[in-house]
Every structure is written in C-alpha cells, then in structure tokens.
Amino acid sequence: MxxxxxxxxxxxxxxxxxxxxxxxxxxxxxxxxxxxxxxxxxxxxxxxxxxxxxNGITEDYLCVCLNVGSKPRWFTLAPFPQQQKLKPIPPYYKHPKSSTVVSIGSEIYIIGGSLHQKKGNRVLVLDCRSHLWRRLPNMRLARETPAADVIDGKIYVNGGSTSYKIENWGEVYDLKTQTWEPLLFTTLDLTTHKSVVPGKLVMGGKVYSMNDDLKISLEKNVCLVEIENMMCQISISKGMLVWYNPEENLGWSRVEGLEGVPRDPYFPGYLTSVASYDRGRRVTVWWKLIVSRCWPDWMESKTEIWCAEISFERRDLGKLWGFVEWSKNVFIFDGGVSSDFFLH
Known part of the structure; x- marks a missing residue:
C-alpha cells in the first residue's frame, strides 16, 4: 500500500x-x-x-486625500467591513494645495494648485493600483482650484488663473497626443453643465459659481447625488447633513434618519465633510474625535478620523432619509488635525 x-x-x-x-x-x-x-x-x-x-480583474475602493500636518496625503480605503482602515500611499514630495482632482479608471489626476503660496501649472498622476506617481506635461497657465472634468477621453480645465484674457479661460488635454490646447468659452458647450444646477456650473461632480466675467469659484463641501433619477445637492451645514433638490426648489432641508452618525453641531465630533462616490449614488461623510488621556504631569491627545457610507431614499415631498451602510474609525493621528482635514 x-x-x-x-x-x-x-x-x-x-x-x-x-x-x-x-x-x-x-x-x-x-x-x-x-x-x-x-x-x-x-x-x-x-x-x-x-x-x-x-484576466480583467478589477476591484473598487476609495482613494481619499486628507490634510495631515498641513500636507496633503493620499490613502486607500478597503471595501471590506473588516478591512475598513485608511492605508497610506507613498507621498509625492511636492504635492500642491488647492488643486482639482479628476479620475480616469484607476488613475487620479491632480491639476494645478499652489505650492509655497504660488500658483502652479503642474499636473500629477497617481496610479491607485501601483501607488506610483508621474507627471503630465505642464498646463499652459498656472491655475488654482480650477473646474475640471473628463469628457470623451479628454481633460477639460476651466478658470483658476489670474488672466482676464478670454483665450486663457480654459485648456484641454488630449490623452492620446499628450498635449494641451487652448479652450475658449465658446468652444465648450456649457449648456449641459449649467442645466444640472440652475445658475451654477457643474464639472467633475462639483458645483461652481460663475460670474459675468467667467470667473469661477468652488462651492466647498457640496456634492451631487443621483436620487431616484434626480440630481440633488448634498452638503454639510452647521455639522448636519442637508440636501436640496433644484427641481422642487423647497430650499435646503435636513436629511432624516442617519442613525449612528453625528446629527447636530453639539455632538462631539460633528460632521465636517461630505463627498460623493459610486458614480454619484452614495456619499461618505467624515468627522473627527479628539481622544485625550491625562496623567498627573502630562496629557496625551490623539485624533480619530471617522467615516460613514450613506445611501438615500425619498419619502414624501420634501423629505430625504439617509441610511448608514457602515460607520467606522478609519485612522488615528497623534496630536490634532484641522476641521477641514478632508480634501478630496
């Protein structure tokens, strides 16, 4: 045998x-x-x-950018409940502030911004699969917090410069030819981008104000979410999650429900940031908690970064309910971080 x-x-x-x-x-x-x-x-x-x-094997996960120690740092967030912790991505040694971010596939494009209080025209690319960085050719003009979107495989960038010349309003990057070309206001049809939120410019899922001189400004902490075939705005106001439907025009209202996350400005660690994902169908909300331990002769403080995923459901006219899919402490920092720690 x-x-x-x-x-x-x-x-x-x-x-x-x-x-x-x-x-x-x-x-x-x-x-x-x-x-x-x-x-x-x-x-x-x-x-x-x-x-x-x-073999065409892909997986979805979040890449987020936090303001840590006054420096932008990128992290990945696993899609599994037991693994939902922020994992640091090796940083780029000269990462700008006040940049605009768009994504194509697994790559994140960090456009413009400022470095040492000076506007820049650099474009960085972060490959979220390999965690490697590279640079694109520089834009024609230095831009800070420009509006940007990906349309038909090209990156459109508008505003954010100090120039008042109409020919410098925007530019477009062709991924195939790897070149930047001027983008005139009359070249890009803004009808669609301005019809989503009346009176506003929407690009890359973000909402911008635009005056008669074509100067744009980002409306911070406002994102678009598709709810029952309607594009609604979700924002944070006084530590609370609020929403607005431009079609109904009933004003901003508080999101109902939300069991398990801070729901008022007096709650320790009230909500500070919101961002849409899953192609604009859900949002993540972010807040921080300061945890301190005291001894007779010294005190230790740590900052917990919390995140929750929220889905939505309409109930009755003018009411929106939020449901917490998960909520978790995803990272701990020694010391403190600013209230506007969430960047992208």
Missing amino acids: TTTLPTSFSSLPEDIILSCLARVSKFYRPTLSLVSKYFRSLVASPDLEATRSR
Missing part, C-alpha cells in the same frame, strides 16, 4: 499560482506576504499585476 502525499500550493506551476493570487484582493497582500519568502516575492512581482490586467 502506497501513501500519496498532498500536493502543496507552492509546488504548482507559477502561472497557476499567479492566476489564483490575482483573484485575491490587494488589501490581503500584506497577510499573504507573511506566508513565505516565495509568496512575498510573488506579491511584489509585476507579473501579478500583469496577470490581473490580462
């Missing part, structure tokens, strides 16, 4: 092992790396990403 020993996973052909590992979420890779030196080398191998790409 002969005994057949079980085949170990590592004895399989490497292409089969890569095919199996490619189906495991990236957020489990640190754990996989602890299995063996062989697994650690496979996880770090570019062949693993090539296998995922070849």
Whole structure:
C-alpha cells in the first residue's frame, strides 16, 4: 500500500499560482506576504499585476486625500467591513494645495494648485493600483482650484488663473497626443453643465459659481447625488447633513434618519465633510474625535478620523432619509488635525 502525499500550493506551476493570487484582493497582500519568502516575492512581482490586467480583474475602493500636518496625503480605503482602515500611499514630495482632482479608471489626476503660496501649472498622476506617481506635461497657465472634468477621453480645465484674457479661460488635454490646447468659452458647450444646477456650473461632480466675467469659484463641501433619477445637492451645514433638490426648489432641508452618525453641531465630533462616490449614488461623510488621556504631569491627545457610507431614499415631498451602510474609525493621528482635514 502506497501513501500519496498532498500536493502543496507552492509546488504548482507559477502561472497557476499567479492566476489564483490575482483573484485575491490587494488589501490581503500584506497577510499573504507573511506566508513565505516565495509568496512575498510573488506579491511584489509585476507579473501579478500583469496577470490581473490580462484576466480583467478589477476591484473598487476609495482613494481619499486628507490634510495631515498641513500636507496633503493620499490613502486607500478597503471595501471590506473588516478591512475598513485608511492605508497610506507613498507621498509625492511636492504635492500642491488647492488643486482639482479628476479620475480616469484607476488613475487620479491632480491639476494645478499652489505650492509655497504660488500658483502652479503642474499636473500629477497617481496610479491607485501601483501607488506610483508621474507627471503630465505642464498646463499652459498656472491655475488654482480650477473646474475640471473628463469628457470623451479628454481633460477639460476651466478658470483658476489670474488672466482676464478670454483665450486663457480654459485648456484641454488630449490623452492620446499628450498635449494641451487652448479652450475658449465658446468652444465648450456649457449648456449641459449649467442645466444640472440652475445658475451654477457643474464639472467633475462639483458645483461652481460663475460670474459675468467667467470667473469661477468652488462651492466647498457640496456634492451631487443621483436620487431616484434626480440630481440633488448634498452638503454639510452647521455639522448636519442637508440636501436640496433644484427641481422642487423647497430650499435646503435636513436629511432624516442617519442613525449612528453625528446629527447636530453639539455632538462631539460633528460632521465636517461630505463627498460623493459610486458614480454619484452614495456619499461618505467624515468627522473627527479628539481622544485625550491625562496623567498627573502630562496629557496625551490623539485624533480619530471617522467615516460613514450613506445611501438615500425619498419619502414624501420634501423629505430625504439617509441610511448608514457602515460607520467606522478609519485612522488615528497623534496630536490634532484641522476641521477641514478632508480634501478630496
């Protein structure tokens, strides 16, 4: 009688092992790396990403930018409840402030902004899969908090410069030719962008005010969410989540429900930021809690960053209910952070 020993996973052909590992979420890779030196080398191998790409394997997760220690820092947030912690992305050594962000696939484009209180024309690209940075050709003009959107595979950028010349109002980047071209006000049809929110300019899911001189300004902490085939505005007002439907024009109203998240400005750690995702169907809300421990001769303070995912449902005219899909402390900082810590 002969005994057949079980085949170990590592004895399989490497292409089969890569095919199996490619189906495991990236957020489990640190754990996989602890299995063996062989697994650690496979996880770090570019062949693993090539296998995922070849087999069309993708996964959704959030990339967020926080103002940490007066410097913008990017993080990923896992889509799994047990893994919902912010994981830092290696920073770019000269990351601008007051930039505008758009995304194409897994890549995030950080457009313009200021560095050392000077407007810039740089465009950075962050690959959320590899966590690698690169630069695009510079824009024609330096721009701070411009309006930007991706239309038909091109990046349209408007406003944000100090120039009053109509020919400098905007510019467009062609991803195929990798060149910037001037964008006149008459070139881009703004009818659609201005019809979503009457009297406002909507680009990249953000809402901008625009005066007669074509100068634009971002309306901070306002995002668009599609609710039952209607585009509604969601915002934070005095620590509360509020909403507005331009079609009904009943004014801003408080979102009902929201069990499990701060709901008034007197709650410790009241809501400070809101951002839409899932193609504008849901939002995440953000707030912070200061946790202090005191000893006879010193005190220790830490800041907890909390996040919750909110879905919505219409009930009766003029009422919107919010439902907390999950709520969690996603990161802890030593010391404090500003109230406007959420950037993108």
